[in-house]
Amino acid sequence: MGEIVRSAWKIIPQFSSRSIEATAKFYADELSFIVGGLYPEDAAEPTFCSVFIGKKAEANIYFHKCPPDDFRPSKAMIAMGTKQLDEYHDHLRARGAIEFVHPIKDEVWGYRQFTVKDNDGNELTFFKFLEGGNPGDE
Template identity: 55%
Template sequence: MASQIVDSAWKVIPMFESRSIPLTVEFYTKKLGFELASVKPEDGESDLFFCSMFIGKKAEANFYFSKVTTENFKPSQAMVGLGTYELDEYYSYLKAQTGVQITEDIEDKPWGFRQFTIRDNDENLLTFFKFLEGGNPGEE
């Protein structure tokens, strides 16, 4: 019964922490090319406490960020699958951007991924990957 219910799952949205929502929005939109879906201020205040950003068709890679104080901050990590040709192009694009820290250069891994990792302005890690064999979803 449970397996039939969870078969309806259609998306995963990682939740990252941010020390500054405006700086996070700037980094993800201007450096990484993400689109801003929404930002939310705290009730009655102008300070932002939440944002949602995405890339991909139908916002398939969607990330939520919530503001936390520095002493409570915990970096997170996530993986984002890209198309066969786009991965290398995106890597070259990010390498040319100032302010983007690549922590792991692009390479083929023994587990069947070609991947690279960046660190965002809040020390969260994003690994972008493609499958080495069998094709990548969304390709014609």
């Protein structure tokens, strides 16, 4: 059983969205994510999209359109490289259109992190480890 569970290599959070087109636009234009696709492609209003950053889409989020009454915001954390975290923070801060929920700072639990809110109220916390190095440092 140990070998089977060690074969897991990625997790993809699924968030709700009030408008898939608005979500895809926000993540691409404001957060500099890459839109993996909108589905169905020929629909007037798509019901699904995938956005990602990182090598091989390592930080990937799926969005599903939901009725406004069913919408509940979600949260996720995305780990970044040691110097890239501060560079990304500065990039977002310079854009001026991002709502920062928590400013960048070193936390007592050993992370340097900041949290932003997307156009639907979903929160993303970007972080790095303060000790021990971070994958993606190169």
